[in-house]
Each structure stands twice: as structure tokens, then as C-alpha cells.
Amino acid sequence: MKKLFFFLLTVLTISYGLAQKSWTPDQLMKIKNISSSHVSSDGKKAAYALREAIMTDDRSEYVNQIWICNADGSNHVQLTKGDKNNANPKWSPDNQSIAFTSSRDGKSNLYVISINGGEAEKLTDAKGGVGDFSWASDGNKIAYTTMDVATDKEEKNKKAKDDWYFLDANPKQNRLAIVWTRHKDSTGKYIQKTITKEDVSVNTFDWSNDNKSIAYSYGKTTKANDMSNCDIAVVDINSGEVKKIATTAANESDPNISPDSKWVAFLVSEIPNDWVGPKHVQVYNLSDGTSWRLKASPDEEGNILGWTPDGKQVLVLESNKTLTSIYALGADGKSIAEWNAGEKNFLTGAVLNNASITFTLQNPSRLPELYVSTLSKYVPVKVTNIQAEHLNKPIGKTEVIKWKSADGKEIEGLLTYPINYQPGKKVPLLLNIHGGPAGVFTQACIASNQSIYPIASLSENGFAVLRPNPRGSTAYGTAFRVANKKDWGGGDYQDLMTGVDAVIKMGITDESMLGVMGWSYGGYMSSWIVGHTNRFKAASIGAPVVDLAFQNMTDDVESLMPVYFNGDPWNNWTLYNEHSPLRYVQNVKTPVILQHGEADLRVPVSNSVMFYNALRRREVPVKLLVLPRQPHGPFEPRMVLKANQSNVEWFESYLGSK
DSSP: HHHHHHHHHHHHHHHHHHHSSSSHHHHTOOOOOEEEEEOOOOEEEEEEEEEEEEEEETTTEEEEEEEEEHHHHHHHHOOOSSSSSSSEEEEETTTSSSEEOTTTTOOOOEEEEOOOOOOOOOOOOOTTTTEEEEEESSEEEEEEEOOOOOOOOHHHHHHOOOOOOOOOOOOEEEEEEEEEEEEETTSOOOOEEEEEOSOOEEEEEEEEESSSSEEEEEEESSSHHHHHHOOEEEEEEETTTEEEESSSOEEEEEEEEOTTTSSEEEEEEOOOOOOOOEEEEEEEEEETTEEEEOOOOTTTTOOEEEEETTEEEEEEEETTTTTTEEEEEETTTSOOEEEEOOOOSEEEEEEEETEEEEEEEETTEEEEEEEEEEEOOOOOOEEEEEEEGTTTTTTEEEEEEEETTTTSOOEEEEEEEEEEOOOOOOOOOOEEETTTTTOOOOOOOOOOSSSSSOOHHHHTTEEEEEEEEOOTTTTSSHHTTTTTTTTTTTHHHHHHHHHHHHHHHSSOOTSSEEEEOOOOOOOOHHHHTTOOOOOOSEEEEEEEOOOOOHHHHHHHHHHHHHHTTSSSSGGOOHHHHTGGGGGGGGGGGGGGEEEEEEEEEESHHHHHHOOOOOOHHHHHOEEEEEEETTTTSSOSSHHHHHHHHHHHHHHHHHOOOO
């Protein structure tokens, strides 16, 4: 009897253990994230913003709090508390205080707090809020960007319901301003001054080390299209004199002034600007106006982190297949070296300050933690342990796989298995397609509270997930990135289908167990796929472009489609129509759930409405989940959670994996 009792107890214990879930959409929302970080200039301490999802009866938002610790990972101290957002910490030059943005008084404004604690002091009262900011090296000033607000007349007209307007007339711009941190006016407020006077919108900026000038990039307006066609100028903060140093038809952006204040490094595209073409680092001599190009990084798509303290190198961060690399480019244009060579984890969020750098490291089965390294040698030191509670939770294995597409081109992707997958067993496979098109799937942790598609949840529920990087993806060089021009739904479609075929050949799944999902360009490809094959039993389509001509004339990046399709639609209606998924909607038999943010300017929600109505009227099973207030991808926790839950439920109902 005792043996029977213990046998039953063992069976029940095993069954109970197998039934436990670690990565449901609700549980994923409890993951903490490091949203930003900054190392002190002496390299001894680090500051970071810890982000958590807050969901109560009357709230749904991500809230950050500021922490500091020693660079060896010891002595963590929380500097800010409360229910308001406190984000983007940056050390003062003397390393005795932290400046950060906070919404505690409504709009996001600048505050400063001593590292010894106490109450934070408000520095700015910008009605348009504070965007990015940066200390001057003397610690006496902070430059920041702030948005124009409605004038008194505009507010009066709004109340009188006389607030008509002409589209694109009188845009609100992003201005560059300065606050003096040690000087107040007669009313007790810190002295502030707007620096940029011309009617342009400031994008990024950087102080000179002599504190006399600021280099900044700017576009015509705040629209995404204009912010991707920037020029660069340098402003004298005392006289207000502006010197334009890069004003060509290329996109010139991300200026960084050298430590000796003599040169400006910036990113420059080809002429004319091409969204997916190569970008290079250019250096401009402020004294004589000469300039030169630095060595090209492998993917020609990097972002500048900053200069090394000796002014001999510029550091660039860029995707490297499914990982990330930091390259040190010689300032003389003669050398390039991979600074973090040999790193097998995915590096992101890198921020440089003097001779040290902060970043997070993660991999598909390990959540991100913060690290610090000196610039002299890549020796990452782990400084946080915010994911300790998740360390022993089982998580599906992910591996990099490769296959040959229909034309022989090699394609790479990430394949995630169900938890405790048994070789030889066939399981449902979900094809997940990234956005972009010049996006990329990386070896980030599959457990995330920021993704639309909860890979960890799906893996836990018995699904395998294939995330390919088809032609058009970044991280594989310029030629690969531009290989889908005038060919959306062509070679990239074959890359995806041959990837599915490869997984079937591995014996992991079969033709009766396939689903497809994707957002943005992934939504485009998903809607294209269901119009060209019936092999998938269910589809989740997020924020899709279904009519290319409609997209070209309604989105906020009007130059994107002409880059990919060699001109505007009126120059070649046939080409645009041939590559529009809506033109093949009569072929769709696959059940579809559509998901879309109601406030999406990048891909207007009308795209999903058109596809939904066409399928509904054809009596194809279809649902449209509309996410109020959300732009091109949900940013409120409850909306992220709802999208996650809907995707799991949708594929469970059609592919039956539990």
C-alpha cells in the first residue's frame, strides 16, 4: 500500500511540475528591464534605470526608477521612488550627482539628485517636455531638446472650436535649449535659454569639451521622413552664431565632437539618401573645413557611440548577423578593429563615458543584465542581478540554423524548440517574420515583456518558432540588405518558404502543423503569404502594409516606398499593384487575426481595416484587434499583454498545441 501511495505521489508531483508555467503572457509582463545606463567618468560607479510594467485599475504604463552601484556590482542604491517615471540617468562631470528626466509634475522635465540621496531638485519647467539631454564638461550647464507647444492664440481658438488648420503648415519643432545648473533668476528658477532660432527640428547633439559650442543634426520638421534627411550645424552658445558644416542631399546625422574640440564625426548616407543604403562615418575639421571618410564597418549601418579619450578612434555599434559588434575606427581613416571580438552574447544599450562603457548582455535563454568595461580592453564585469528569480526556470532552446534559398542564397535564422523537446517528435511550427524590411532577429532572450509575439510562451505551450533573416535584413552587409528592392514578396518569400521546408526536413514539424505571424513588414509578408499559399493553418498579421500605393501616400515616411520601388506609384502603378497583398486577397483561405494600433502613423490602421473587410466579406475566418492610443507597436503594458494573449490563444485554437 505504501509503495502504491508513493508511486501515486510521484506521478502527481511530476504531473504538477509539468503543468507549471513560467512564461505565460501575464508572467512575462513581470520581467524587469534596464532601459538605460551610464557609467561615471572615473569608471568607478554605474547608474541605471530599472523599468517595470505597472498595471492597476487606473494605470497601464512602464515606470522607471533610478539606481546606482559600484562598477564591481556592489552596493546598489535606489535613488528615486514613487509611482512616477524617472528615467535616463546621466552622471554630472564631478560624479557627485545624477541628472534624469521625470514626469512627476506632469510633463517630462529635468531633475538632479545627489548620489548621497535626498530630494531631487527640478531644473526645467519645459511645457513641451524634455527629450534627450547632455551635461557640459564644466558641470555648469545641461543642453536639452524640448518640443514647441501651442501658442496662447492657438489655445484660445481651440476653446472656441475655431481650430482649423492647413496640413503641414506651421509645424511644432524640437528646439535645443540650455539650463544653467548653478544660476537662478530673480524668481528662483534656474536660468534657461533656447539656442536654436531657425525653424528646424533638432534631432541629436553633442557638446564640445571646451563648453563653447554644440554640434547638432536637424531636419525640416519632426516627421520621421524629415528626421531621416538631416543636416548638421554647430552653434556658438554665447553668440548664437550657427555654422552649417554638412548640408548635402545625403542624410547627415549623429554628430560627435572630438575630445580636443577640433573635429566632428558624423554619419553620412549615400547621395541621394537611401533608407537601406550604406552609411559611413565622416570627420569634419572645424578649423579649415576639410573632411574625410573613415573605414567602412562590415554592415555599413552602424551608430556612433563616441570618441575614445585620446581622440584617436571613433566607436561604432552595429548588428553583426544575429549578434552585435562594436568597431573602433581610426580617426585617420586607416584602421578598423572589432573591440568586443569573441563575444558570444547579444550586446545592446551601449553607452560610452570617457574611458568606460556600459551595456547589457543576454542570450536566447538568459535575460539581460548590465555590464561595465573599460575601453582599453573588452573585459565585461556584471554589475546587476535583476533577473535572479528567473535563473532556474526552464526555457526553450534556440539555435542558429542556415539553409539555401531557391536561388542558392544562404539564409540564416533562429529556431526555438518547445521546452523539453524530444528529438523526432513533430510539433507545430510558427514562422515569425521581422519588421523593417531592414530589421533583424538577434540572439536576445526569448522571454520578454516588450515583444508582440511571446516566443517563450509559445515554446512553453509546445510550439517551435522559426525566425528567419531573409534578404532585405540588416546585419549581413549592404548587398544583402538591398537585395529585395523592387521584389517584396519575391526572393524574400522564397527565403521564408525554404526555411520552413528546412525545418520540416529536420523532422521537427510537417505540413499540417504550420502557422505564420509578423508585424509591420512582417505583417506585409504574412498577408502576402496567405494570398500565395494555403500551407499555413492560421496567421497573425500585425500592422500590415497591404496596399503599397496607399501606404506611400498615407504614411509618415514618404521616401521609403520610392527607395524600394524605384519611384512613386504614379510612375509605375503596375509595379506597386503587383507587390500589394490586397491584390491577392481573393486567394486567401487561411484564418487570420489582425492586430493594429489605432494611432499608427507609420502604417495607418486603414491597411488592416481593408484586409479585414475583404476577408470578412469573403467569409474567411478573421478578427481585427484594434489597440487604442497605440502607435506602430503597442507601448502600454495592457495593450502588449492583450496582443500576447491573443496570439497564444489564436494559434492554440487552430494548431491545438497544449
